[in-house]
Amino acid sequence: MCDLSDSIQITIPAVSQHLHKLKDCNLIQSQRQTIFYSLKQISYIFLSLCLNALQL
Known part of the structure; x- marks a missing residue:
């Protein structure tokens, strides 16, 4: 989470809350022990379409 927090310049608690909402x-999805978050395949496709529509 620290890397993500640094990259998008928001606090670690804010990143945690956003990730929790995305998981809900x-x-x-996440894996325990050291927690790794990754986009599910359908989410990746949806996100790609949204970003392409916004031309980002």
């Missing part, structure tokens, strides 16, 4: 929406 079933858009990301």
